[in-house]
Amino acid sequence: xxxxxIIDKLKSxxxxxxxxxxxxxxxxxxxxxxxxxxxxxxxxxxxxxxAMNVWQNIDRYDETKGxxxxxxTAIARNAALNRARAEQGRQAGDLPEDEADPGPTPEEQxxxxxxxxxxxxxxxxxxxxxxxxxxRKYYYRQSxxxxxxxxxxxxxxxxxxxxxxxxxxRDLLEGGKNGxx
Numbered sequence: 167x168x169x170x171x172i173i174d175k176l177k178s179x180x181x182x183x184x185x186x187x188x189x190x191x192x193x194x195x196x197x198x199x200x201x202x203x204x205x206x207x208x209x210x211x212x213x214x215x216x217a218m219n220v221w222q223n224i225d226r227y228d229e230t231k232g233x234x235x236x237x238x239t240a241i242a243r244n245a246a247l248n249r250a251r252a253e254q255g256r257q258a259g260d261l262p263e264d265e266a267d268p269g270p271t272p273e274e275q276x277x278x279x280x281x282x283x284x285x286x287x288x289x290x291x292x293x294x295x296x297x298x299x300x301x302r303k304y305y306y307r308q309s310x311x312x313x314x315x316x317x318x319x320x321x322x323x324x325x326x327x328x329x330x331x332x333x334x335x336r337d338l339l340e341g342g343k344n345g346x347x
Contacts, residue, residue: 168186168190169190169234169235171186172186172187172190172191173224173227173234176220176221176224177224177225183221184217184218184220184221187217187220188213188217191235191238192213194235194238194239195213195216195238195239195242196209196213198239198242198243198246198306199212199213199216199242199243199245199246201306201307201308201309201312202243202246202247202249202250202307203246203249203250203253208249208253209246211249212242212245212246212249213242215245216238216241216242216245219241219245220238220241223241239306243305243306284339285335285339288335288338288339289335291338292331292334292335296327296331296334299313299324299327299328299331300328300331300335303324303328310324310325310328
């Protein structure tokens with residue numbers, strides 16, 4: 167199995183593991199990074215940073231917590247998202263020193279964590295195909311057109327499925343307050 171061989175090489179600090187990682191998983195990682203960064207140079211830099219991050223943190227990979235590809239794609243997605251946020255920050259400029267911190271208050275942080283926990287529970291109750299579609303659109307930020315093309319369906323069909331998924335999540339999170347059981 168290629169994944170285990172790569173993991174073993176990375177854990178034993180064999181630098182050829184990075185080459186194999188990029189050879190076998192580079193296309194997948196590029197696919198994950200692309201929706202976040204329009205500039206090809208930024209995408210390649212994030213890909214290289216992702217490979218280095220995997221190299222440096224390979225001991226943190228725990229197969230009991232998730233698959234190898236899930237771990238890799240999470241690292242790539244987060245690196246791309248951080249890069250996109252940094253680019254937006256450079257465009258927006260620095261905050262004036264005489265303004266209050268725009269970040270959330272401690273109470274808002276507690277509420278956010280509670281909402282996050284409830285959302286994850288609601289997502290777990292979805293069918294696997296619904297959850298995958300939701301993550302493709304809202305976690306990996308793939309366009310509706312891309313999803314439709316890859317699933318062999320129309321954009322309208324994808325939008326309809328996403329609408330129904332969001333409605334189901336809304337009902338689960340609100341405890342059926344919308345007149346639904």
